[in-house]
Amino acid sequence: MPRTLEARHDRFALHTPFRIARGAKTAANVVTVTIAQDGHVGRGEGVPYPRYGESVASALDEIAHVRDAIEGGADREELLGLLQPGAGRNAIDCALWDLEAKRSGRAVATMIDGPDLTSMASALTVVIDTPAEMARAAALIATAPLIKVKVDHADPAAQLRAVRAVAHNATMIVDPNESWDRTLLEAMQPLLVELRVALLEQPVPASVDAWLADFSPAVPICADESVHTADDLDRVAARYQCVNVKLDKAGGLTAALALAHGARARGLGVMTGCMVSSSLSIAPALHVAMLSDFVDLDGPLWLAEDRVGGVTDVGGILSPPPPGFWGTP
Structure with missing residues (x-):
């Protein structure tokens, strides 16, 4: 039977504003793709990110552009040549993985020869606010094994001291989130050591990070905005010690796995991250998370209401969705 592809915009309100250095959001706007064939339906989700010039409209346009090819049978490898990395390609790629799992009766973990999904420590995020408010937020999650702290350039020392004082x-x-400059990064080095920071993520803008190749950081620095796909690794490996793999940046699980394995081959650490999203974005990312040193997949925890049957988190331990949600028969 022929395939059919449908794409739509879904909006998920947040229960609390998510504030980072470049602004705040109160809702997650995602693109949901469903691909049906032989009575089976595969689903995927992408989160268009304005930082990368994306919008819901642009992602839907990209998906419409390749609809005929996908409905005609184009597979994941062919998709890599049809669309550039981004949220639109991610949604289609993940829907194709899910569809294959449903049609073949084989879980994605089996298809990629990867480990079965298990519960894992995943970062809980403290977003930007006054130091006092950040301390209050951190106190609510102080027993979590892994905390991620969003800061800006205004007073990161006070923000970080406030969080560490309770966690x-x-x-x-x-x-x-790219809000520091070289002077601030250099000045913050002793404090990062004092506060036992394990990883510093993308402190300076990706457009001006070349000088990091000659910088010796006190704690490892992880590339986020500076790395999207495996094609970026040779450049990034000279400047960073770790890479943040996000399916929306890479343009799907297929490219994200290539990025993670390529990073490992170059001796880089691997972190799995996400946008603020529903569990439909997180389920495929869990397969990269199983290969990672750090996991930051708390996007659905910010939603007022997630998709039914998604991931669960108890005290910073993230558990996969039950069979049938995504990537399993």
């Missing part, structure tokens, strides 16, 4: 034992990731 004494958590492993800490710090994410300035």
Whole structure:
């Protein structure tokens, strides 16, 4: 039977504003793709990101552009040549993985010769606010094993001290979202060590990060905005010690796995991240997370209401969705 592809815009309200250095959001706007064939339906989700010049409209246009090819039988490898990396390609790629799992009766973990999904520590995020408010937010998750702290350039020292004062034992990731410059990054090095920060994520703008090749950081620096696909790795490996793999940046699970394996081959650490999204974005990312040193997949935890049957999190331990949600027969 022929395939049919449908794509739509879904909006998920957040229960709390998600504030980072470049702004705040109160809803997750996603693109949902369904591909049906032989009575089976595969689903995928992409989150268009304005930082990369994307919108819901542009992602839907991209998907419409390749609809005939996908409905005609184009597979995941062919998709890599049909669309550029981004949210639109991610949604289609993940829907194709899910469809194959449903039609073949084989889980995605089996298809990629990867480990079965298990519960894992995943970062809980403290977003930007006053130091006092950030301390209050951190106190609510202080027993979590891994906390990610969003900061900006205004007073990151006070923000970080406030969080560490209440979250004494958590492993800490710090994410300035490109808001620092060289002077601030250099000045923050002793404090990052003092506060036992395990990873510093994309402190400076991706467009001006070349000088990091000659910088010796006190704690490892992870590329986020600076790395999208495996094609970026040779450049990034000279500047960073770790890469943040996100399916929306890579343009799907297919390309994300290639990025993760390529990073490992170059001796880089691997982090799996996400946009603020529903569990439909997180389920495929879990397969990359199983290969990662750090996992940051709390996007659905910010939603007022997630998709039914999604991931669950208890105290910073993230558990996969039940069979049938995504990527399993």
